[in-house]
Amino acid sequence: MKHKLIKKVLMCEPTYFDTLDYAINPWMKPGTIDGAEAMVEWKNLIKAYQSQDIKVEVIKQQKGVPDMVFATDQGIALGKTVILSRFWCDERKGETKYYRQWFEERGYTIKNLPENTYFEGNGDSYFWHDKLLIGVGYRADQRTCQAISKIFNIEVVPLQIIDPAFYHLDVGFLPLNETTAFYYPPAFSKKSREVLKKLVPNLLEFTDDEANGFAANSVVTDHHVVHQSGNPTFKHKLQNLGYTSIEVEMGEFMKSGGGTHCLTNVLEEGWEN
Numbered sequence: 001m002k003h004k005l006i007k008k009v010l011m012c013e014p015t016y017f018d019t020l021d022y023a024i025n026p027w028m029k030p031g032t033i034d035g036a037e038a039m040v041e042w043k044n045l046i047k048a049y050q051s052q053d054i055k056v057e058v059i060k061q062q063k064g065v066p067d068m069v070f071a072t073d074q075g076i077a078l079g080k081t082v083i084l085s086r087f088w089c090d091e092r093k094g095e096t097k098y099y100r101q102w103f104e105e106r107g108y109t110i111k112n113l114p115e116n117t118y119f120e121g122n123g124d125s126y127f128w129h130d131k132l133l134i135g136v137g138y139r140a141d142q143r144t145c146q147a148i149s150k151i152f153n154i155e156v157v158p159l160q161i162i163d164p165a166f167y168h169l170d171v172g173f174l175p176l177n178e179t180t181a182f183y184y185p186p187a188f189s190k191k192s193r194e195v196l197k198k199l200v201p202n203l204l205e206f207t208d209d210e211a212n213g214f215a216a217n218s219v220v221t222d223h224h225v226v227h228q229s230g231n232p233t234f235k236h237k238l239q240n241l242g243y244t245s246i247e248v249e250m251g252e253f254m255k256s257g258g259g260t261h262c263l264t265n266v267l268e269e270g271w272e273n
């Protein structure tokens, strides 16, 4: 069976993350973030990636856009083409110009979505074989799915998210390899749960505790899973599936409703046996 191997990621140094003063998802606790601690957590995440030979590119954070740290939400990069996000909430719209500049300066072709669409990058999408799954309902919509399908010439499967705490696909769904994925059933509509059951041969459920402990927001590379610490049953399940946990503490980022996966935009990956 083939396994995904991440080669290069983009992350944003959390220099001004502690200035966060708004709440746009139910996890957020504005005014409580410890900036120094967030920096320690972020640097430990980099170390975890480096231990897996993953190259980490870093973009500087700008003032006034605290959630800019969540690099995965900024777009989907496929080769040297990137579809830039169109943020749903005003608080995050200012992040895009900095990422646009970063990608432009490195020779990426930028694809822009139509003005009347919403999309938050890899936070809301996962490639699954020849399809792209997109979480719709909170941060992305059906029009977006059509537009992205055209740009990448790919079949897009919308998955309806129905719980505001699971506002992004990467909070309720986690592909592990070609055949196995985890999901949190209450996060999705009945119809979308059925769609997932048809698409994923080995579809496993997260318990409430696992989902609330941000298990879905993990980063999988080869037989390693970088995930939020303190999730013993998830760790045990991974072990039984032949995966090794690399636990990291992301508590400061969870105060904004984000974790490992949110902080990490995968720029290059491959599939290996």
Ligand code: ARG
Binding pocket: 024, 025, 028, 067, 070, 072, 073, 092, 122, 123, 124, 168, 170, 171, 256, 257, 258, 259, 261, 262
């Ligand atoms: N506060 C951010 C928001 O609500 C958190 C984003 C986390 N990103 C993610 N991919 N889940 O937009």
